[in-house]
Amino acid sequence: MSDVIDAAVAGLQAKMADGFSAGVAKFVIPGEGAIMMDATGVRAGDDEADVTLTAAADVFKAILEGEMNPTMAFMTGKLSVDGNMGLAMQLGAALG
Numbered sequence: 001m002s003d004v005i006d007a008a009v010a011g012l013q014a015k016m017a018d019g020f021s022a023g024v025a026k027f028v029i030p031g032e033g034a035i036m037m038d039a040t041g042v043r044a045g046d047d048e049a050d051v052t053l054t055a056a057a058d059v060f061k062a063i064l065e066g067e068m069n070p071t072m073a074f075m076t077g078k079l080s081v082d083g084n085m086g087l088a089m090q091l092g093a094a095l096g
Helices: 003-015 057-064 070-075 085-095
Strands: 025-029 033-038 041-044 051-055 079-083
Touching: 003 025, 003 033, 003 041, 003 057, 025 057, 025 085, 051 057, 051 085, 057 070, 070 079, 070 085, 079 085
Parallel strands: 025 051
Antiparallel strands: 025 033, 033 041, 051 079
16 A cells, blocks of 8 residues: 555545545545545545545645645546545535
8 A cells, every 4th residue: 555545544534533424435546546435434445436536646635635625626627526426525525
């Protein structure tokens, strides 16, 4: 597992301490790996998900640190979403 994924897992765990009970989300950081988030918490992994969000490591870091709004990242093409858009919006609100 990469240092980027380790840091992203820690960042998501801090933001989503109670997990994400609305479904299963996957964050993909190309060239680094993937992170799963669901009601059980946050972990590195590449399982099936209701929604998959893909962004470069710097974009993902900026979202976690509150420097970039997830909705704006999506609208400007820096974040792609595949799957349940409603779930992605709930996740964006939780992260934003």
